[in-house]
Amino acid sequence: MRYWLMKSEPDVFSYDDLVAKGRAEWDGVRNHAAQLNMKAMALGDRAIFYHSNIGVECVGIMEIVRTAEQDSTDETGKWIAVEVAPVKKLANPVTLKAIKAEPALAAMEMLRQSRLSVSPVRDAEYTKILEMAGEKD
DNA sequence: GCCAACGTTGGC
DNA sequence: GCCAACGTTGGC
Numbered sequence: 652m653r654y655w656l657m658k659s660e661p662d663v664f665s666y667d668d669l670v671a672k673g674r675a676e677w678d679g680v681r682n683h684a685a686q687l688n689m690k691a692m693a694l695g696d697r698a699i700f701y702h703s704n705i706g707v708e709c710v711g712i713m714e715i716v717r718t719a720e721q722d723s724t725d726e727t728g729k730w731i732a733v734e735v736a737p738v739k740k741l742a743n744p745v746t747l748k749a750i751k752a753e754p755a756l757a758a759m760e761m762l763r764q765s766r767l768s769v770s771p772v773r774d775a776e777y778t779k780i781l782e783m784a785g786e787k788d
Numbered sequence: 789g790c791c792a793a794c795g796t797t798g799g800c
Numbered sequence: 801g802c803c804a805a806c807g808t809t810g811g812c
Contacts, residue, residue: 766797
């Protein structure tokens with residue numbers, strides 16, 4: 652299983668919105684690097700839900716429940732999207748500040764390329780973030 | 789194909 | 801609101 656980090660502005664679509672819907676298409680991604688990452692996702696992969704702009708923190712864990720297909724909001728046919736479902740809300744959100752302060756997370760892609768909305772997360776980084784969030788698994 | 793101008797993202 | 805990073809556009 653691979654791990655990912657996906658960003659959304661919570662005033663547009665928050666983790667609680669995803670919980671309310673049950674599952675959702677992660678659409679509207681219009682960046683090629685982010686698209687490549689979504690195409691590499693497999694069923695059952697886990698993704699950290701990150702709130703950008705407001706909160707600026709990791710708030711929950713999601714599971715990929717449908718692999719890349721045509722983005723239903725795209726009329727050009729060029730862009731794809733996956734579907735996600737909530738797994739759990741983090742006991743304690745992990746802020747960007749905390750991530751930057753943790754040496755074990757210094758190599759994270761989301762820090763290296765701060766504007767990338769969908770980025771890969773290494774196993775050890777995922778484990779560390781869950782630990783910082785007060786989660787056991 | 790290069791590069792300047794411009795637009796967008798995202799943190800602060 | 802500002803600014804850095806970076807993607808896109810368009811002239812040449």
